Amino acid sequence: xxxxxxxFREEAAEFFWPTRCVGCNMPGALLCPSCEEELPWIDxxxxxxxxxxxxxxxxxxxxxxxxxxxxxxxxxxxxxxxxAHWPARAAICAFPFDGTPAHMVTLLxxxxxxxxxxxxxxxxxxxxxxxxxVPALDGRPRFASEDIDAVCFVPATPAxxxxxxxxxxxxxxxxxxxxxxxxLADVLARADARDQRLLGKEARAANLSGNVAALDDLTGLxxxxxxxxxxxxxxxxxxxxxxxxRGAREVTACAFARVW
Ligand SMILES: [Zn+2]
Ligand SMILES: [Zn+2]
Numbered sequence: 001x002x003x004x005x006x007x008f009r010e011e012a013a014e015f016f017w018p019t020r021c022v023g024c025n026m027p028g029a030l031l032c033p034s035c036e037e038e039l040p041w042i043d044x045x046x047x048x049x050x051x052x053x054x055x056x057x058x059x060x061x062x063x064x065x066x067x068x069x070x071x072x073x074x075x076x077x078x079x080x081x082x083x084a085h086w087p088a089r090a091a092i093c094a095f096p097f098d099g100t101p102a103h104m105v106t107l108l109x110x111x112x113x114x115x116x117x118x119x120x121x122x123x124x125x126x127x128x129x130x131x132x133x134v135p136a137l138d139g140r141p142r143f144a145s146e147d148i149d150a151v152c153f154v155p156a157t158p159a160x161x162x163x164x165x166x167x168x169x170x171x172x173x174x175x176x177x178x179x180x181x182x183x184l185a186d187v188l189a190r191a192d193a194r195d196q197r198l199l200g201k202e203a204r205a206a207n208l209s210g211n212v213a214a215l216d217d218l219t220g221l222x223x224x225x226x227x228x229x230x231x232x233x234x235x236x237x238x239x240x241x242x243x244x245x246r247g248a249r250e251v252t253a254c255a256f257a258r259v260w
Contacts, residue, residue: 219247
Protein backbone atom coordinates (compact mmCIF):
# COMPACT_ATOMS: atom_id res chain seq x y z
CA UNK A 1 0.00 0.00 0.00
CA UNK A 2 1.32 3.45 -0.84
CA UNK A 3 1.68 6.01 1.91
CA UNK A 4 -1.24 7.99 0.48
CA UNK A 5 -3.46 4.94 0.38
CA UNK A 6 -2.44 4.10 3.94
CA UNK A 7 -3.22 7.65 5.00
CA PHE A 8 -6.61 7.50 3.32
CA ARG A 9 -7.39 4.22 5.01
CA GLU A 10 -6.52 5.65 8.42
CA GLU A 11 -8.63 8.76 7.77
CA ALA A 12 -11.57 6.61 6.65
CA ALA A 13 -11.23 4.38 9.72
CA GLU A 14 -11.14 7.46 11.93
CA PHE A 15 -14.29 8.73 10.26
CA PHE A 16 -16.29 5.53 10.57
CA TRP A 17 -14.81 4.25 13.81
CA PRO A 18 -13.47 7.29 15.65
CA THR A 19 -10.80 6.78 18.28
CA ARG A 20 -12.41 6.36 21.67
CA CYS A 21 -10.93 6.78 25.11
CA VAL A 22 -9.99 3.45 26.71
CA GLY A 23 -11.28 4.76 30.03
CA CYS A 24 -14.63 6.46 29.32
CA ASN A 25 -15.29 5.53 25.69
CA MET A 26 -15.69 9.16 24.63
CA PRO A 27 -14.61 9.82 21.03
CA GLY A 28 -11.40 11.83 20.64
CA ALA A 29 -8.20 10.66 22.23
CA LEU A 30 -7.02 7.14 22.99
CA LEU A 31 -6.75 8.20 26.63
CA CYS A 32 -8.62 11.43 27.38
CA PRO A 33 -7.05 14.00 29.74
CA SER A 34 -9.50 13.32 32.57
CA CYS A 35 -9.02 9.52 32.44
CA GLU A 36 -5.27 10.08 32.29
CA GLU A 37 -5.55 12.32 35.34
CA GLU A 38 -7.42 9.62 37.22
CA LEU A 39 -5.07 6.73 36.50
CA PRO A 40 -4.65 4.79 39.77
CA TRP A 41 -0.86 4.91 40.07
CA ILE A 42 0.69 2.59 42.62
CA ASP A 43 2.57 4.70 45.14
CA UNK A 44 6.01 3.11 45.00
CA UNK A 45 6.74 4.16 48.59
CA UNK A 46 4.02 1.81 49.89
CA UNK A 47 4.44 -1.02 47.43
CA UNK A 48 6.08 -4.37 48.12
CA UNK A 49 9.76 -4.29 47.10
CA UNK A 50 9.68 -7.97 46.18
CA UNK A 51 6.42 -8.56 44.31
CA UNK A 52 5.24 -5.03 43.46
CA UNK A 53 1.87 -5.35 45.21
CA UNK A 54 0.42 -1.91 46.03
CA UNK A 55 0.53 -1.96 49.83
CA UNK A 56 3.22 -4.44 50.78
CA UNK A 57 5.94 -2.14 52.08
CA UNK A 58 6.12 -3.49 55.64
CA UNK A 59 4.50 -6.86 55.30
CA UNK A 60 3.01 -8.29 52.17
CA UNK A 61 0.19 -10.77 52.07
CA UNK A 62 0.64 -11.21 48.32
CA UNK A 63 4.12 -12.72 48.37
CA UNK A 64 3.98 -13.72 52.03
CA UNK A 65 7.00 -11.59 52.83
CA UNK A 66 7.06 -10.43 56.38
CA UNK A 67 9.57 -8.00 57.75
CA UNK A 68 9.57 -9.67 61.18
CA UNK A 69 10.30 -12.98 59.55
CA UNK A 70 7.95 -14.46 62.10
CA UNK A 71 6.73 -17.29 59.91
CA UNK A 72 6.20 -20.45 61.85
CA UNK A 73 8.65 -23.23 61.35
CA UNK A 74 12.04 -22.54 59.81
CA UNK A 75 12.49 -18.92 58.71
CA UNK A 76 15.33 -19.95 56.42
CA UNK A 77 13.18 -22.43 54.51
CA UNK A 78 10.54 -19.74 54.19
CA UNK A 79 13.13 -17.30 52.85
CA UNK A 80 14.36 -19.83 50.30
CA UNK A 81 10.85 -20.57 49.13
CA UNK A 82 10.15 -16.88 48.84
CA UNK A 83 13.29 -16.32 46.76
CA ALA A 84 12.53 -19.27 44.50
CA HIS A 85 9.14 -17.80 43.71
CA TRP A 86 10.34 -14.18 43.50
CA PRO A 87 13.88 -14.45 42.09
CA ALA A 88 14.02 -10.87 40.72
CA ARG A 89 15.75 -8.39 43.04
CA ALA A 90 12.70 -6.11 42.89
CA ALA A 91 9.38 -5.87 41.09
CA ILE A 92 7.93 -2.52 40.09
CA CYS A 93 4.31 -2.30 38.91
CA ALA A 94 2.63 0.85 37.63
CA PHE A 95 -1.06 0.16 38.39
CA PRO A 96 -3.35 -2.29 40.09
CA PHE A 97 -4.95 -4.51 37.45
CA ASP A 98 -8.34 -2.87 37.45
CA GLY A 99 -10.37 -0.22 35.59
CA THR A 100 -8.62 1.71 32.81
CA PRO A 101 -5.19 0.00 33.13
CA ALA A 102 -6.82 -3.45 32.92
CA HIS A 103 -8.79 -2.28 29.92
CA MET A 104 -5.61 -1.03 28.26
CA VAL A 105 -3.96 -4.44 28.57
CA THR A 106 -7.00 -6.20 27.13
CA LEU A 107 -7.37 -3.75 24.24
CA LEU A 108 -3.70 -4.04 23.32
CA UNK A 109 -3.73 -7.83 23.41
CA UNK A 110 -7.14 -8.78 22.16
CA UNK A 111 -8.46 -5.78 20.23
CA UNK A 112 -5.10 -5.07 18.55
CA UNK A 113 -5.10 -1.44 19.69
CA UNK A 114 -1.36 -1.28 19.12
CA UNK A 115 -1.22 2.48 19.70
CA UNK A 116 -1.51 1.69 23.40
CA UNK A 117 1.94 0.10 23.50
CA UNK A 118 3.97 3.36 23.60
CA UNK A 119 1.47 4.78 26.11
CA UNK A 120 2.04 1.78 28.37
CA UNK A 121 5.79 2.13 27.93
CA UNK A 122 5.49 5.77 29.04
CA UNK A 123 3.59 4.71 32.17
CA UNK A 124 6.29 2.15 32.95
CA UNK A 125 8.98 4.82 32.65
CA UNK A 126 7.14 6.98 35.18
CA UNK A 127 6.70 4.08 37.63
CA UNK A 128 10.39 3.18 37.25
CA UNK A 129 11.42 6.77 37.87
CA UNK A 130 9.30 6.82 41.04
CA UNK A 131 10.95 3.56 42.12
CA UNK A 132 14.36 5.23 41.99
CA UNK A 133 13.65 6.93 45.33
CA VAL A 134 12.61 3.74 47.10
CA PRO A 135 14.97 1.02 48.31
CA ALA A 136 14.75 -2.61 47.24
CA LEU A 137 15.41 -5.36 49.79
CA ASP A 138 19.12 -5.16 48.91
CA GLY A 139 19.13 -1.51 50.02
CA ARG A 140 19.83 -0.14 46.54
CA PRO A 141 17.22 1.86 44.61
CA ARG A 142 14.56 -0.42 43.16
CA PHE A 143 15.41 0.98 39.75
CA ALA A 144 18.29 3.02 38.36
CA SER A 145 18.80 3.02 34.59
CA GLU A 146 22.56 3.28 35.05
CA ASP A 147 22.43 -0.10 36.85
CA ILE A 148 20.73 -1.83 33.93
CA ASP A 149 22.52 -3.17 30.85
CA ALA A 150 19.51 -4.15 28.73
CA VAL A 151 15.74 -4.48 28.66
CA CYS A 152 14.09 -7.81 27.93
CA PHE A 153 10.48 -8.97 27.96
CA VAL A 154 8.38 -12.02 28.76
CA PRO A 155 7.51 -13.33 25.31
CA ALA A 156 4.08 -14.46 24.14
CA THR A 157 3.39 -18.17 23.91
CA PRO A 158 3.70 -19.56 20.37
CA ALA A 159 -0.08 -20.09 20.34
CA UNK A 160 -0.80 -16.48 21.37
CA UNK A 161 1.71 -15.18 18.85
CA UNK A 162 0.11 -17.21 16.08
CA UNK A 163 -3.35 -16.00 17.08
CA UNK A 164 -2.47 -12.29 17.31
CA UNK A 165 0.30 -12.02 14.77
CA UNK A 166 2.41 -9.87 17.10
CA UNK A 167 4.08 -10.07 20.47
CA UNK A 168 2.41 -7.35 22.51
CA UNK A 169 5.21 -7.20 25.07
CA UNK A 170 7.78 -6.66 22.35
CA UNK A 171 5.68 -3.68 21.27
CA UNK A 172 5.83 -2.27 24.81
CA UNK A 173 9.45 -3.18 25.57
CA UNK A 174 10.79 -1.58 22.37
CA UNK A 175 9.67 2.01 23.14
CA UNK A 176 10.43 1.41 26.83
CA UNK A 177 14.05 0.56 26.07
CA UNK A 178 14.21 3.56 23.75
CA UNK A 179 12.85 5.95 26.39
CA UNK A 180 15.30 4.59 28.96
CA UNK A 181 18.21 4.83 26.51
CA UNK A 182 18.94 1.12 26.93
CA UNK A 183 19.33 -1.67 24.37
CA LEU A 184 16.50 -4.16 23.88
CA ALA A 185 17.61 -7.75 24.35
CA ASP A 186 15.14 -10.09 22.67
CA VAL A 187 16.59 -13.13 24.43
CA LEU A 188 13.67 -15.06 25.85
CA ALA A 189 11.66 -17.63 23.95
CA ARG A 190 8.78 -19.79 24.92
CA ALA A 191 8.74 -23.19 23.40
CA ASP A 192 6.17 -25.89 23.20
CA ALA A 193 7.56 -29.15 24.52
CA ARG A 194 8.04 -30.32 20.94
CA ASP A 195 10.25 -27.33 20.16
CA GLN A 196 12.73 -28.35 22.85
CA ARG A 197 15.01 -29.89 20.26
CA LEU A 198 15.51 -26.46 18.68
CA LEU A 199 17.13 -25.20 21.85
CA GLY A 200 20.72 -25.62 22.98
CA LYS A 201 21.65 -27.70 26.00
CA GLU A 202 21.59 -24.91 28.60
CA ALA A 203 18.45 -23.45 27.12
CA ARG A 204 16.83 -26.89 27.25
CA ALA A 205 17.71 -27.22 30.91
CA ALA A 206 16.25 -23.80 31.64
CA ASN A 207 13.25 -24.59 29.50
CA LEU A 208 12.27 -27.42 31.81
CA SER A 209 10.94 -24.87 34.22
CA GLY A 210 8.09 -22.79 32.91
CA ASN A 211 8.61 -23.41 29.19
CA VAL A 212 10.61 -20.23 28.79
CA ALA A 213 14.29 -20.16 27.94
CA ALA A 214 17.01 -17.61 27.37
CA LEU A 215 18.62 -18.14 24.00
CA ASP A 216 21.87 -16.26 24.51
CA ASP A 217 24.75 -16.17 26.94
CA LEU A 218 23.94 -13.39 29.39
CA THR A 219 26.98 -13.62 31.63
CA GLY A 220 27.28 -10.64 33.95
CA LEU A 221 24.34 -8.69 32.55
CA UNK A 222 21.93 -6.72 34.72
CA UNK A 223 18.54 -6.93 33.08
CA UNK A 224 15.21 -5.17 33.32
CA UNK A 225 12.49 -7.74 32.62
CA UNK A 226 9.12 -6.41 31.46
CA UNK A 227 5.71 -8.07 31.48
CA UNK A 228 2.17 -6.78 31.12
CA UNK A 229 0.59 -8.17 34.27
CA UNK A 230 1.93 -9.89 37.37
CA UNK A 231 -0.72 -12.21 38.79
CA UNK A 232 0.77 -15.06 40.80
CA UNK A 233 4.31 -14.17 39.75
CA UNK A 234 4.87 -17.55 38.10
CA UNK A 235 5.65 -16.35 34.60
CA UNK A 236 7.94 -13.55 35.74
CA UNK A 237 9.66 -16.11 38.01
CA UNK A 238 10.13 -18.61 35.19
CA UNK A 239 11.54 -15.91 32.92
CA UNK A 240 13.85 -14.61 35.67
CA UNK A 241 15.14 -18.11 36.42
CA UNK A 242 15.77 -18.61 32.69
CA UNK A 243 17.81 -15.37 32.53
CA UNK A 244 19.78 -16.22 35.67
CA UNK A 245 20.41 -19.73 34.35
CA ARG A 246 22.23 -18.19 31.37
CA GLY A 247 24.47 -16.09 33.59
CA ALA A 248 22.54 -12.84 34.10
CA ARG A 249 23.94 -11.13 37.19
CA GLU A 250 20.61 -9.77 38.36
CA VAL A 251 17.10 -9.17 37.14
CA THR A 252 14.80 -6.30 38.05
CA ALA A 253 11.20 -6.99 37.11
CA CYS A 254 8.56 -4.49 36.08
CA ALA A 255 4.97 -4.83 34.95
CA PHE A 256 2.28 -2.51 33.74
CA ALA A 257 -0.25 -3.90 36.21
CA ARG A 258 -0.45 -6.02 39.33
CA VAL A 259 -3.33 -8.32 40.21
CA TRP A 260 -3.78 -8.41 43.96
ZN1 LIG B 1 -11.64 9.08 29.11
ZN1 LIG C 1 4.91 -8.77 48.13
